[in-house]
Amino acid sequence: MALKDTLKQKIEAHRPRTTRLTKEFGKVIIDQVTIDQCIGGARDIRSLVTDISYLDPQEGIRFRGKTIPETFEALPKAAGSAYPTVESFWYFLLTGDVPTQAQVDEVVAEWKTRQNVPSYVFDAIRALPRDSHPMVMLSVGIMAMQKDSKFAAFYNSGKFNKMVAWESVYEDASDIVARIPIVAAFIYNLKYKGDKQIAIDPKLDMGANFAHMIGQSDQYKDVARMYFILHSDHESGNVSAHTTHLVHSALSDPYYAYSAGLNGLAGPLHGLANQEVLGWIMEFQKKLNGAEPTKENVTKALWDTLNAGQVVPGYGHAVLRKTDPRYTAQREFCLNTPGLKDDPLFKLVAMIFETAPGVLTEHGKTKNPWPNVDAQSGVIQWYYGVKEWDFYTVLFGVGRALGCMANITWDRGLGYAIERPKSVTTDMLEKWAAEGGRKF
């Protein structure tokens, strides 16, 4: 059965569960909110629902109930590769089912029909100053495509119907995930390769085609597949996923929503941390002035950063309390790739991994001294020659589109409400503090 038909069945079967929870159990209490959480970024407050992924603080992410190794193991692999195609992962994220090879082939074929990025999108990006950040270019590229939003057209048609609205979100979402690697490759070639563009190869799956379009080797095809899958989704509370969900909750279409999500991903405490990690490493190497990195000089560099009041990029997490399994998956990729495991940059990152948790623990501020996804990702890109590290967050953004788009398709399918938490004043907090809590 085609992906959209399978999804229709799944959404319709799921709807009564959501309806029953709100109608029969809507007043059941599942959490409480402290002043710390109110001032401190709503940390840990259970107020979002998704079945697409779940982040356990100790174990890390599960996509549709599967850990990263289980996901890679279960999904059909790209021809001649140890990694699944991004298209098979998309099917899995949307439906929770491991697709057959025939179902994957259908998605690959479907994405081909959606990859035709209008020329005005490229014109809009080209009109930006060439030294604009590539995340600005990506966000503008997504916004420029909004004109053709099928969801917006459906809303404006006068025939808008909540029960089927998800179908036009699915159409936009599928267009976005199929087109975003094409836009990203365009930005790469525009910014760093003198605007020498490479045409789509219609024979290739998404990851392989992205590798081809940025002029990469065959080996990089698996890097792209792995990278986009690993960065796809991290439940709903992170800045990019939450922003996308929030903006779409006002029935802004997927283009408005994901452009906003990308703007959040571009923050240094979120996705931009992968660029910051490489920047930090390069600065450190400059200071070494040709000397070998050692545990001692890495420790000193970490303390210099902390004593300057800065964060160590790639370390810490708002939810995780152990090494991010996305870090581990990339580290294993490095260890299993001859050449990469002996690469000096990989060795340095491995030494930071040995050193930083101890330094951060001694520093005593962060609740999680372990590395996150961003600590390892740049090394792989660098090794394969993608050395323009301000581009790394764009790669994150291509992957993150999968999770954000799958989530808002389900948001509409289940008719989730416009998001509108309540704010309070400082006077109110002081009053409740004096009274030992708010009286209900």
Ligand code: CMX
């Ligand atoms: N280096 C130095 N200090 C850190 C730190 C780090 N890597 N991580 C956290 N801290 C500090 C915080 O800044 C905070 O300090 P203040 O009390 O002075 O404000 C304190 O430790 C407590 O923070 P926390 O509760 O452990 O962490 P938060 O949930 O507030 O923030 C995160 C989480 C990721 C923003 C933070 O760990 C951080 O800034 N890390 C570095 C940037 C980074 O790698 N971001 C990428 C995260 C993954 C992603 O989204 O891509």
